[in-house]
Amino acid sequence: MTDVRTTLDRVSAIRGVRGAMLVSAVDGLVIADSLMDGVDGQAVAALASSLVGRLSRATSAAGMAAPAIVHLRAEQGSVLAVPAGSDVLVVAVTGADANLGLARLEMLDVARGLA
Amino acid sequence: MADDIRAMTAELATDPGSRVFLELGEALRRRGQPEVALKVALAGTARHPALADAHDLLARVQSDLGDGEAAFDAWMDALQTDPSHLGAHKGLGFLYYRAGDLPRALRHLEMAREQDDSPGLAQGIARVREALEREQASAVAEPSAAELAGVPFSLDETEDDAGRSALGAQRSAHAEPPSRRAAEDDLFNGFDGARDGLLLLDHNGLRLGGGIRNADNRDVSDAVAAHLAGVSREAVRTARLLDLGAWQSVVAECGAGNLHLSAPTDETVLLTTRDASVPAGRLSVIAERAGAAARRWLERVS
Numbered sequence: 001m002t003d004v005r006t007t008l009d010r011v012s013a014i015r016g017v018r019g020a021m022l023v024s025a026v027d028g029l030v031i032a033d034s035l036m037d038g039v040d041g042q043a044v045a046a047l048a049s050s051l052v053g054r055l056s057r058a059t060s061a062a063g064m065a066a067p068a069i070v071h072l073r074a075e076q077g078s079v080l081a082v083p084a085g086s087d088v089l090v091v092a093v094t095g096a097d098a099n100l101g102l103a104r105l106e107m108l109d110v111a112r113g114l115a
Numbered sequence: 116m117a118d119d120i121r122a123m124t125a126e127l128a129t130d131p132g133s134r135v136f137l138e139l140g141e142a143l144r145r146r147g148q149p150e151v152a153l154k155v156a157l158a159g160t161a162r163h164p165a166l167a168d169a170h171d172l173l174a175r176v177q178s179d180l181g182d183g184e185a186a187f188d189a190w191m192d193a194l195q196t197d198p199s200h201l202g203a204h205k206g207l208g209f210l211y212y213r214a215g216d217l218p219r220a221l222r223h224l225e226m227a228r229e230q231d232d233s234p235g236l237a238q239g240i241a242r243v244r245e246a247l248e249r250e251q252a253s254a255v256a257e258p259s260a261a262e263l264a265g266v267p268f269s270l271d272e273t274e275d276d277a278g279r280s281a282l283g284a285q286r287s288a289h290a291e292p293p294s295r296r297a298a299e300d301d302l303f304n305g306f307d308g309a310r311d312g313l314l315l316l317d318h319n320g321l322r323l324g325g326g327i328r329n330a331d332n333r334d335v336s337d338a339v340a341a342h343l344a345g346v347s348r349e350a351v352r353t354a355r356l357l358d359l360g361a362w363q364s365v366v367a368e369c370g371a372g373n374l375h376l377s378a379p380t381d382e383t384v385l386l387t388t389r390d391a392s393v394p395a396g397r398l399s400v401i402a403e404r405a406g407a408a409a410r411r412w413l414e415r416v417s
Contacts (some may be wrong), residue, residue: 017351028161039357043154047356051353054346055346055365057137058339062329062374064374065369068369069367070366070367073363074357075362076358077357
């Protein structure tokens with residue numbers, strides 16, 4: 001678990017990233033997290049897993065492959081989710097000024113290490 | 116804070132896996148604290164995703180907060196766990212009735228009636244039946260307002276995709292006046308992918324125009340639209356709960372293809388898909404232009 005935490009710290013250390021976490025894609029529960037104060041990890045986990053689940057059903061209906069990266073962009077920030085295998089999601093919450101490209105690369109790296 | 120709520124909060128803090136959150140959430144909403152109840156319910160559903168009562172609690176709180184769509188999703192989640200859940204059938208019956216979809220309201224209330232013989236529920240069913248009979252009588256003469264407007268909740272997750280797709284197509288045929296059908300041809304006129312790669316839907320998952328085809332060249336627009344209504348609701352909810360402001364887009368990179376979801380207006384959702392050779396930035400530009408076209412089209416047909 002320490003290794004996982006260290007890996008998540010790498011993501012959350014990126015400029016503008018408010019936190020990173022591993023989430024069970026099956027039930028939306030937090031597996032591990034590295035979050036700034038004020039970020040509701042349980043809510044992020046539940047919402048991210050639900051969003052990715054619904055999106056996966058939509059892409060399946062469209063005959064597309066399952067999402068490898070999901071990026072919800074909002075006025076004040078973003079939520080990024082990267083499936084690591086079928087059971088785990090790497091999720092990050094960022095502010096509007098985040099280095100999204102770097103966050104994306106680190107998250108893909110974390111996901112590869114877990115899959 | 117009342118003693119009972121304090122005691123339950125303490126119990127939950129000691130044992131986060133306890134089901135006392137159900138009682139606590141209900142007590143909070145009854146005391147007029149729906150925002151606090153929402154946190155309790157969200158944590159409860161996250162910890163007990165297979166517990167239908169947890170989704171039922173979440174739905175009732177969402178309903179109290181005036182978020183009928185979120186309540187709808189939560190009650191559907193409850194039924195996926197327990198297809199005979201009394202609270203979910205009552206809640207969905209209420210939502211369908213409020214939305215004007217009387218046949219579905221009646222179906223859910225009658226399923227609730229199998230477990231609840233209270234006079235209040237019986238009276239409710241009688242009222243829905245009367246309203247339905249009036250609507251059916253007027254439909255003989257002309258299409259009802261509900262048919263012309265499209266029913267507010269098209270997504271019934273107990274139906275399979277094929278059934279949902281067929282239902283969507285059947286509704287489209289009844290719901291769209293001829294002038295609107297003709298106008299649809301103009302929606303994405305001139306855009307690459309006007310018939311395959313751009314899809315405009317309303318927030319209830321009904322296709323407004325454009326289309327999506329799968330690898331077998333089969334039109335899958337209705338099934339995709341039905342799923343995407345849930346995605347956009349989830350995006351709204353996620354952005355709101357994380358204080359991120361209004362959501363602007365959802366992009367999914369899916370191997371050989373990419374998907375871009377945006378909201379040209381508060382009431383509509385636009386799906387743009389392209390193969391992976393189109394860079395994400397360009398996909399956003401295409402989606403933005405298609406969104407502007409959708410807004411112009413909506414102004415013309417409304």
